[in-house]
Amino acid sequence: MLIKLIEAIGAFIEKPAEGIGRCMLLLYSVLKHIVKPPFEIRNIFKQMLEIGVNSLPVVLVTAIFTGMVLALQSYTGFKRFGAEGLVGSVVALSMTRELGPVLSALIVTGRAGAAMAAELGTMRVTEQIDALETLATNPVKYLIVPRFLSGAIMLPALTVVTDIIGIMGGYFVTVILLGASSKAYLRATWDFLKQQDIYNGLTKACFFGAAFALISCYKGFYAKGGAEGVGRATTGAVVVSSMTILISDYFLSAWLFK
């Protein structure tokens, strides 16, 4: 009975454990190739454009409405105990410490992570990755390093935009729509916001960016089984990246915001 239970647990964790192991080996290979010339500058800029610049419209919309609803909910809630003066602080702290990095990461994962897994998966099943190797080109260096670096660089950049736009959304609702004092809102924003809040938020964003890019590339790179396999890789990339972002967010926050 006990042996059967252990066997069942073993069978349950075998695949995820294998996946984590292979993903770590891929990470090692990526880190090794980042510092090894030639550097894929053109490819890195192409990916930065794809992950960062092309994600801007959707990130902007998300940021402004998140800031707005946060202000709206806080204002109406806090009014019950006369604390509506703290709305600016709540919006600023929530956006910089938590919502900016996490929402940007989830949105970019849904957009760019899915695209990465689908593109690399298609390249795998149509032998384009093998073709790269026969052309004396390391596919990790050529395909994955630029995506990994772009994820780690562009997600903090998007988070800065999300933070600013979110705070502006909060200002718009609190001051323009609900008629609170502009001066009081801005003072509440700046008085309680520390530089460390922003830095730590950006550190989380950098980690999320690297994580979603690595996981999405891993899923695509090892896809097999034709179109169905590419579909599975794409879904897996979004699900596993999102879970990783949400779970690691707790631990990173506990560590960074001690």
Add this chain to the structure above:
Amino acid sequence: MIELIDIHKSFEGKDVLLGVNLKVEKGESVVVIGGSGSGKSVLLKHIIGLLKPDRGTVTVNSTDLSTLDEDGLNELRKKFGMLFQSSALFDSMKVWENVGFGLKRHTRLSDPEVKDMAVQKLKMVGLSGAEDLMPSELSGGMRKRVGLARAIAMEPEILLYDEPTTGLDPIMADAIDELIIKMREELKVTSVAITHDMKSAYKIADTIAMLYNGVIILTGTPEEIKNTSDPVVRQFIEGRAVGPIVVEGMGR
């Protein structure tokens, strides 16, 4: 030039190669024949180091591939060109960028120079004027020819062909065979092709080797293969469903 000694390979417990021995001399054209799923592609991928054998040795120009690190293997791969069954063109790049990919990465040529060279190679395979098209705009035969132009772009010593005529109409298949012969004559390359198209095999091979049950069961000139009394090879070259090679759902 190329030697495979006692190559064993299995995938997730399924044995594919069970001691393959094959020797290819410089300038020779060897065609490996065998049924679908017999491990022909796996064999070809061992020659260029895309797969590593579980046991056995692959040597190219007297270099044991297992002794090479990643850089060494990449250096060796510059001597190779490979035409894939599906052509494996990079679909995000134009035709000339596909053909010039190796040149762009491994030489100091400028983009216009790479394009000029790509256009020359495309002309060699009969595709003048296609350089600015995208792979999605090409027919199957054109894709194969672009794949071939890409394979010869770095002027390799060895060309590997994975099912070069599969999926093509008979006329286009013959045109590809003619191109393979032309490449050999003009570029003096050593070639290894895998196929189950016997017409193509007879046409392009100096030596034909039959892969069956994970080993090479017979090697000979096209004439010797045509006249063999080996029942397995006879069944394969005559394309009969009934015989020693058992097809699921068919009697012996």
